[in-house]
Amino acid sequence: MTTNCFSPEYYDKFNCIASACTDSCCRSGWEIPLDDETFEFYKGFKGLEIEKNVEDGTDGDRIFKLKPNKECVYLDDNGLCRLHIATGGRLGEICDKYPRFFEEFDGFCESGISVSCPEARRIVLAASKSDYDTVCMGGDCSDDELLNYLIDARRTAFDIVFGSKTSEEAAERLLVFGALVQDGIDFGDLIAVDESELNSFTPSGSKPLIELCRFILDETEILYDDWKNSLLSFVEGKNSVADVSEDKKKSYLAYLIYRFFLKAINREDIFSVCELIYMAFALSTELSIGFDKAVGLFAKEIEHDCVNFDMILDWIQDNPIEIVENGLK
Numbered sequence: 483m484t485t486n487c488f489s490p491e492y493y494d495k496f497n498c499i500a501s502a503c504t505d506s507c508c509r510s511g512w513e514i515p516l517d518d519e520t521f522e523f524y525k526g527f528k529g530l531e532i533e534k535n536v537e538d539g540t541d542g543d544r545i546f547k548l549k550p551n552k553e554c555v556y557l558d559d560n561g562l563c564r565l566h567i568a569t570g571g572r573l574g575e576i577c578d579k580y581p582r583f584f585e586e587f588d589g590f591c592e593s594g595i596s597v598s599c600p601e602a603r604r605i606v607l608a609a610s611k612s613d614y615d616t617v618c619m620g621g622d623c624s625d626d627e628l629l630n631y632l633i634d635a636r637r638t639a640f641d642i643v644f645g646s647k648t649s650e651e652a653a654e655r656l657l658v659f660g661a662l663v664q665d666g667i668d669f670g671d672l673i674a675v676d677e678s679e680l681n682s683f684t685p686s687g688s689k690p691l692i693e694l695c696r697f698i699l700d701e702t703e704i705l706y707d708d709w710k711n712s713l714l715s716f717v718e719g720k721n722s723v724a725d726v727s728e729d730k731k732k733s734y735l736a737y738l739i740y741r742f743f744l745k746a747i748n749r750e751d752i753f754s755v756c757e758l759i760y761m762a763f764a765l766s767t768e769l770s771i772g773f774d775k776a777v778g779l780f781a782k783e784i785e786h787d788c789v790n791f792d793m794i795l796d797w798i799q800d801n802p803i804e805i806v807e808n809g810l811k
């Protein structure tokens with residue numbers, strides 16, 4: 483049986499801009515694994531000295547060595563990959579795939595491009611609602627009742643984002659929506675939440691963003707000084723308001739929904755996922771490093787690190803934002 487695979491309309495627009503890239507993944511300092519098959523292939527190219535230029539990573543994977551400045555050892559002075567040039571374009575699985583991501587669900591799979599890559603980010607942050615018409619929107623995507631419920635809810639979440647007056651309003655309505663969908667899951671009542679119900683509820687109190695930043699600083703593994711310093715500044719009260727168009731901010735919210743919403747199936751906890759989206763969005767608009775950089779660093783530090791991601795989701799689960807009925811605050 484073939485599995486249906488879905489991706490947003492913009493997915494095929496991505497092309498690596500290589501030497502023109504301002505924040506190359508080859509300079510990221512990441513541990514980049516090299517698969518066995520490509521390793522064997524590279525051995526046939528004497529000048530590449532592949533055996534000398536790999537080592538064991540922290541997970542035991544075979545990874546490329548880095549230069550002292552954290553660039554991949556195969557990046558040349560022109561910002562091009564020597565392996566790619568010498569072999570006529572053959573890359574290892576991970577290098578070839580990045581910045582594309584793939585998610586398997588019961589009955590279907592989805593793929594996208596990650597905003598950790600600046601070129602992918604440029605494309606994703608210009609996306610509109612119709613770009614997501616090509617992802618799984620319900621029907622016969624899965625036989626799993628809860629997953630289908632979440633897929634239907636995700637469609638409404640996209641409507642909320644693009645139908646709200648402002649991105650801030652959209653983020654808040656999304657949070658309330660998550661709470662109502664969660665009620666359906668908790669009470670075994672998987673009935674679609676109508677958008678009109680959102681007007682009756684509101685988040686109570688201020689969002690615990692400083693507490694979350696403290697947790698990220700104290701508990702997660704941090705790769706980049708820019709991320710650490712911007713969180714520290716925020717905790718010390720130095721924040722800013724991003725001068726970014728509403729369309730771009732809504733595109734980011736839509737990306738966060740696409741990237742994370744269906745992950746709720748693992749914990750049966752869509753409210754925490756919506757809180758995560760709400761907080762990620764708030765960080766992107768309030769950190770003093772600016773919107774684009776904050777979006778990219780959140781992806782590099784949290785989206786790409788499943789340990790950090792799970793720790794943050796645990797923290798959010800333990801520190802829920804209260805949603806109250808209007809008039810009962």
Ligand code: SF4
Nearest residue numbers: 498499503507599601
């Ligand atoms: S970050 Fe993106 S555009 Fe830049 S080199 Fe890597 S894949 Fe190419």
